[in-house]
Amino acid sequence: MPTAAHRYVLEGPEGPGGSFELWVEPLGDGRLRIRPGAALAGAPVSSVEVRPGPGGGALVPVEVGGRRRLVGFARLADGRYQIVWEGVPRVVAIADPGASASLATGPAGAAGGGSVAAPIPGMVVKVHVAPGARVTAGAPLVVLYAMKVENDIRAPCGGSVAEVRAREGQPVEKGDLLVRIEGGP
Amino acid sequence: MFRSVLIANRGEIALRVIRACRRLGLRAVAAYSDADAWAPHVCLADAAVRIGPPAPRESYLRIPAILEAARATGAEAVHPGYGFLAENAAFARAVREAGLVWVGPPPEALEAVGDKVNARKLAAKAGVPTVPGVEDISPATPPEALEAAARALGGPVLVKARHGGGGKGMRRVTDPPDLAHAVREASSEAASAFGDGAVYLEKLVDRPRHVEVQILRSRGGETVALGERECSVQRRHQKLIEESPSPAVTPALRKRLEAAAVAVAEAAGYENAGTVEFLIPRDGPAGSFYFIEVNARLQVEHPVTEMVTGVDIVAEQFRIAAGEKLSPAARKPARRGHAIEARITSEDAGAGFLPSTGRIEALRVPGGPFLRWDSGVEVGSDVTYDYDPMLAKLIAWGETREEARLRLLSGLRELTIVGVTTCVPFHLAVLASEEFARGDLDIGFVARPWVAAALRPTRSPEAEAVVTALAHARRSAPNGAAAPSADGRSLWGREALREGLRTP
Numbered sequence: 303m304p305t306a307a308h309r310y311v312l313e314g315p316e317g318p319g320g321s322f323e324l325w326v327e328p329l330g331d332g333r334l335r336i337r338p339g340a341a342l343a344g345a346p347v348s349s350v351e352v353r354p355g356p357g358g359g360a361l362v363p364v365e366v367g368g369r370r371r372l373v374g375f376a377r378l379a380d381g382r383y384q385i386v387w388e389g390v391p392r393v394v395a396i397a398d399p400g401a402s403a404s405l406a407t408g409p410a411g412a413a414g415g416g417s418v419a420a421p422i423p424g425m426v427v428k429v430h431v432a433p434g435a436r437v438t439a440g441a442p443l444v445v446l447y448a449m450k451v452e453n454d455i456r457a458p459c460g461g462s463v464a465e466v467r468a469r470e471g472q473p474v475e476k477g478d479l480l481v482r483i484e485g486g487p
Numbered sequence: 488m489f490r491s492v493l494i495a496n497r498g499e500i501a502l503r504v505i506r507a508c509r510r511l512g513l514r515a516v517a518a519y520s521d522a523d524a525w526a527p528h529v530c531l532a533d534a535a536v537r538i539g540p541p542a543p544r545e546s547y548l549r550i551p552a553i554l555e556a557a558r559a560t561g562a563e564a565v566h567p568g569y570g571f572l573a574e575n576a577a578f579a580r581a582v583r584e585a586g587l588v589w590v591g592p593p594p595e596a597l598e599a600v601g602d603k604v605n606a607r608k609l610a611a612k613a614g615v616p617t618v619p620g621v622e623d624i625s626p627a628t629p630p631e632a633l634e635a636a637a638r639a640l641g642g643p644v645l646v647k648a649r650h651g652g653g654g655k656g657m658r659r660v661t662d663p664p665d666l667a668h669a670v671r672e673a674s675s676e677a678a679s680a681f682g683d684g685a686v687y688l689e690k691l692v693d694r695p696r697h698v699e700v701q702i703l704r705s706r707g708g709e710t711v712a713l714g715e716r717e718c719s720v721q722r723r724h725q726k727l728i729e730e731s732p733s734p735a736v737t738p739a740l741r742k743r744l745e746a747a748a749v750a751v752a753e754a755a756g757y758e759n760a761g762t763v764e765f766l767i768p769r770d771g772p773a774g775s776f777y778f779i780e781v782n783a784r785l786q787v788e789h790p791v792t793e794m795v796t797g798v799d800i801v802a803e804q805f806r807i808a809a810g811e812k813l814s815p816a817a818r819k820p821a822r823r824g825h826a827i828e829a830r831i832t833s834e835d836a837g838a839g840f841l842p843s844t845g846r847i848e849a850l851r852v853p854g855g856p857f858l859r860w861d862s863g864v865e866v867g868s869d870v871t872y873d874y875d876p877m878l879a880k881l882i883a884w885g886e887t888r889e890e891a892r893l894r895l896l897s898g899l900r901e902l903t904i905v906g907v908t909t910c911v912p913f914h915l916a917v918l919a920s921e922e923f924a925r926g927d928l929d930i931g932f933v934a935r936p937w938v939a940a941a942l943r944p945t946r947s948p949e950a951e952a953v954v955t956a957l958a959h960a961r962r963s964a965p966n967g968a969a970a971p972s973a974d975g976r977s978l979w980g981r982e983a984l985r986e987g988l989r990t991p
Contacts, residue, residue, distance in 0.1 A: 308959060310955050310958070310959070312951060312955065314946060324951065324952065324955045326955060326956060326959040332960075334956045334959060334960070336952040336955055336956055350948070350949070350952045352952055352953055352956035354956060354957055354960045358961070359849060360848035360849030360905040360906070361849040361851055361903060361905065362957065364953050364956070364957065366949055366952060366953050366956075367949070371953075372851065372903070373903070373953055373957075374848075374849050374851070374903040374904070374905035375905065375953075375954065375957045376848040376849070376905045376906055377958075377961075378845060378906070379845060379846075383954050383957075383958055384905060384906070384908075385950050385953060385954035385957075386903045386904065386905055387947060387949065387950040387953060388900055389899050389900040389901070389902060389903070389911050389912075389915055390911065390912050390915065390947070390950075391904070391905075391908050391909060391911065391912070392944075392947065392950050392954070393908060394950075394951065394954050396954070396955060396958050
């Protein structure tokens with residue numbers, strides 16, 4: 303039974319233009335792996351394990367990357383979430399969590415699911431995978447040259463590569479489909 | 488001493504006054520608007536009276552409603568806190584005429600120092616230096632005369648409201664020909680804000696430090712000065728961080744500032760607690776200072792003085808109002824260590840201090856030695872646009888300034904307020920800065936370019952991961968139920984197991 307991952311789209315402090323994806327993969331025991339999906343340059347590139355502690359209030363203990371912290375957390379009247387992390391309050395819009403797809407079971411749609419899109423405009427300099435290849439979550443798929451650096455675009459989830467649109471040497475726009483992954487046994 | 492006090496205020500200062508009542512064995516009566524029906528000050532008081540709708544004009548500023556509340560509850564004295572009616576001579580008079588004790592300066596003293604031109608004259612007569620200025624101007628003064636006055640002062644000037652405060656009715660003018668226009672504007676702004684359009688001119692002191700002296704004066708004329716506070720970290724005339732003592736004041740300068748403050752208080756026939764404000768010019772001769780004005784009330788930042796002197800200033804206010812002598816502690820105030828206060832406002836420092844409203848969902852107050860938390864909100868409090876955005880004050884004491892600074896920083900990192908955005912990131916950035924640590928302050932501090940850069944919203948991958956994880960966990964455990972515990976069962980599941988409602 304493959305693990306289902308859930309996709310969330312977060313709005314960065316720059317507003318809707320700065321949206322990026324995070325994937326939440328339950329690991330059992332209440333632990334969740336948070337992995338960046340199609341992300342802005344400078345977005346977190348490594349995944350982190352988060353375990354919410356007991357309690358359902360607005361002040362909750364959380365273990366993140368092995369450290370435990372008491373954090374403030376609430377859904378505000380406007381539907382956005384507030385997090386108070388080490389004294390600093392942040393308000394984050396998490397777009398339509400209800401639309402998150404279960405990758406392992408559902409087909410990957412063009413707008414979500416296992417679609418890996420270019421997070422920023424750039425040039426594809428390397429394609430690591432071919433259709434039919436098996437990938438694990440976090441595996442490098444494509445290298446995108448943008449903003450003077452090579453950015454590793456990694457698999458948001460495990461599965462098999464259903465489609466590869468990225469071509470080496472080809473420029474892409476933000477949001478262009480690069481690779482589509484489907485879950486499987 | 489009277490036995491019961493009506494507190495004509497709200498928020499943290501109402502709670503502060505209630506606590507002083509408790510210490511002296513006085514009955515505390517709260518007054519509240521509809522917006523504050525369940526506010527902490529209402530819940531802490533011995534009795535509480537509704538005084539009107541949320542708008543201050545219809546409640547906290549409505550003199551007949553407040554006097555009626557005092558009458559109905561048998562209160563014998565009225566404490567006005569700060570803001571609202573605290574420096575309103577007509578209110579002080581009405582309180583006395585109703586046969587109640589006014590906990591504040593007599594109406595005549597309020598009038599004497601409330602007129603800033605008069606206060607300047609009193610100070611000058613008492614031999615206290617004032618900022619060079621021109622007092623006999625008005626919108627009717629011919630432009631040539633205004634221009635000549637500005638040139639005589641030299642350099643940029645400030646147009647100030649004679650009966651104003653909080654930066655209203657104030658204009659900065661660099662070019663003398665612009666003065667006539669600025670005078671008209673300042674005057675009409677002052678007229679609408681304070682009901683009096685009188686203005687005067689002061690030479691602009693370039694990026695000075697704001698230093699003020701706390702005084703107490705009994706009816707018998709005994710005056711003590713409780714040292715100074717530096718309040719240079721301010722934004723649009725609203726102070727954000729205050730400390731005592733000032734890192735810029737030497738013992739010799741302190742003596743002279745205190746003597747000047749006492750002289751002004753005596754010249755004004757002052758009574759009760761008050762603050763005499765000074766500017767210390769950046770490039771002036773060593774030890775120079777100018778009187779600017781008197782704040783005839785208890786001030787927001789009074790706790791830093793309490794922390795270093797050991798004097799309960801509100802309790803002294805009650806003593807003085809009852810005609811008693813100052814307490815032994817006030818007559819021989821300690822001078823120990825350093826205290827710094829951070830005002831916690833519901834403002835988004837990263838968005839130009841945009842006010843933030845909402846319900847306080849959670850509140851974790853820092854602990855540890857020598858930290859003081861004076862708050863007007865608790866979990867469940869609604870923060871609305873009706874009132875000032877100041878929620879609370881966090882004050883830290885230390886043997887040295889550095890110790891106080893680090894203790895306050897540590898407290899701010901622990902402080903967690905959920906439901907509104909607060910200015911805590913501003914305090915974290917400033918208190919951690921090398922410039923603040925050095926005591927390199929002036930009233931232009933907040934405008935220094937690095938401050939804005941430090942407040943620009945930034946991403947935090949950790950915070951983003953945590954907020955997403957929690958949003959996910961709550962969504963998968965509906966009804967806001969407990970997140971799964973370490974053994975993978977919900978709290979309900981474990982509870983059910985224990986109660987024998989279900990099998991493992």
